[in-house]
Amino acid sequence: xxxxxxxxxxxxxxxxxxxxxxxxxxxxxxxxxxxxxxxxxxxxxxxxxxxxxxxxxxxxxxxxxxxxxxxxxxxxxxxxxxxxxxxxxxxxxxxxxxxxxxxxxxxxxxxxxxxxxxxxxxxxxxxxxxxxxxxxxxxxxxxxxxxxxxxxxxxxxxxxxxxxxxxxxxxxxxxxxxxxxxxxxxxxxxxxxxxxxxxxxxxxxxxxxxxxxxxxxxxxxxxxxxxxxxxxxxxxxxxxxxxxxxxxxxxxxxxxxxxxxxxxxxxxxxxxxxxxxxxxxxxxxxxxxxxxxxxxxxxxxxxxxxxxxxxxxxxxxxxxxxxxxxxxxxxxxxxxxxxxxxxxxxxxxxxxxxxxxxxxxxxxxxxxxxxxxxxxxxxxxxxxxxxxxxxxxxxxxxxxxxxxxxxxxxxxxxxxxxxxxxxxxxxxxxxxxxxxxxxxx
Numbered sequence: 001x002x003x004x005x006x007x008x009x010x011x012x013x014x015x016x017x018x019x020x021x022x023x024x025x026x027x028x029x030x031x032x033x034x035x036x037x038x039x040x041x042x043x044x045x046x047x048x049x050x051x052x053x054x055x056x057x058x059x060x061x062x063x064x065x066x067x068x069x070x071x072x073x074x075x076x077x078x079x080x081x082x083x084x085x086x087x088x089x090x091x092x093x094x095x096x097x098x099x100x101x102x103x104x105x106x107x108x109x110x111x112x113x114x115x116x117x118x119x120x121x122x123x124x125x126x127x128x129x130x131x132x133x134x135x136x137x138x139x140x141x142x143x144x145x146x147x148x149x150x151x152x153x154x155x156x157x158x159x160x161x162x163x164x165x166x167x168x169x170x171x172x173x174x175x176x177x178x179x180x181x182x183x184x185x186x187x188x189x190x191x192x193x194x195x196x197x198x199x200x201x202x203x204x205x206x207x208x209x210x211x212x213x214x215x216x217x218x219x220x221x222x223x224x225x226x227x228x229x230x231x232x233x234x235x236x237x238x239x240x241x242x243x244x245x246x247x248x249x250x251x252x253x254x255x256x257x258x259x260x261x262x263x264x265x266x267x268x269x270x271x272x273x274x275x276x277x278x279x280x281x282x283x284x285x286x287x288x289x290x291x292x293x294x295x296x297x298x299x300x301x302x303x304x305x306x307x308x309x310x311x312x313x314x315x316x317x318x319x320x321x322x323x324x325x326x327x328x329x330x331x332x333x334x335x336x337x338x339x340x341x342x343x344x345x346x347x348x349x350x351x352x353x354x355x356x357x358x359x360x361x362x363x364x365x366x367x368x369x370x371x372x373x374x375x376x377x378x379x380x381x382x383x384x385x386x387x388x389x390x391x392x393x394x395x396x397x398x399x400x401x402x403x404x405x406x407x408x409x410x411x412x413x414x415x416x417x418x419x420x421x422x423x424x425x426x427x428x429x430x431x432x433x434x435x436x437x438x439x440x441x
Contacts, residue, residue, distance in 0.1 A: 006394045021183075027114065027430065029145055030126070033319070043139070049359070050297060054230075056322055066179065068094065076100065079168045081197075083416075084418070086165055086166040087103055087163070088102040101149070109162035110154070111152070113150055115147075119403045128216065133242065141205040141242055145180055159190075160193075164195040170201050171202035171209045186215065186227075192223050193223075195415065199228075199232070200229075206236060209236075214243040221254075224251070228257075230257075231258065231267070232258075233262060234290050235262055235290060241384070242267065245280070247275060261293060264295075272303065273300075274318075280308075280310070286316075286351075288321035288322065290319050290321060294315070296325050302331045305335055306338075308339040311410065314406050316406065317354065318349040318355035321353055324356045325370070339369045344357050360372070
């Protein structure tokens, strides 16, 4: 109990020490509100339903509530994506790095840091900040809000089409336990379109880094956003992240998520349907090996009629790794004519690998079409025998079947440069980059 209290006490002290140095005093009320909610939260344990299968013991072994140490040693190849043709914004340990960023591409989007916002941008931030995540009960969401002294605003005005924006978060090596906080706010107004790639990378970690990141998305009427969130950090990193989105009338969100395993990796996704006719495609892949851990919690809040959800997540677990998937679709009484589908499929490559999956439908309307399902399986022996009988080695056959299991989702990535970037990353994970290229996944 004392260790738990230590983390909360250390976080409270950390929050207080930053307030007097803040460059965004105009956000003081928001931070105070978040501090209050943080203080009202209880520390998640295995008895907390939403954290039942994810232990936070690693956060109690050291004082992570300390600032990250600045580093000049950055491996830019860890996040470079060829042929992306995008603005690139690089943050190192949560701090914007202008020297490594590329802002000279005309994107029809207004991009600024909270600390550099003009009066109009400040008003926009104050209007939307915290709205999409307002119903969250996650203690780390409120800790993030308590430490929101800066952040990133991407604003696409009405009727504009913005070229892709690549937002990189790079974690450097830390000699002692430390935390980096990050906040994104994407506002895409009526009839506007945008594409944003959130990319998380790191050096080889010693387990001293905690990254707490939250993204809020506001889509206006008939707005379209292609959103990618790539978690490719080292396996010793601790990442507690979230994406919350509000969708207005006829808005469309296409969101793709990919996560490699980490020491602790927990990602919450929430989509709030606030206007009739809104639609979201939320797809994801999680891949774990060794003793890695990944936890995805998703929540689709259908509060208005005539909205649709398509959600597909697939995971592959190997060695002694563990994964958690909890997908919830909540249909409110007034959300008639809703169409919502959720699918979660998992492949275990080892007898010691583990997946805890829980798809949920909570329906309070009577004129809806909803479906959900989950599967957990091992390698298909018939398919494996077929490949072996064709002279393919067992190792190669297992790789082919593994790639095939997630191939549909990787092929569904809309931006070709991102798909081309992910294929060798996944191939390297399975230890055979050349084979994947030859298979043309």
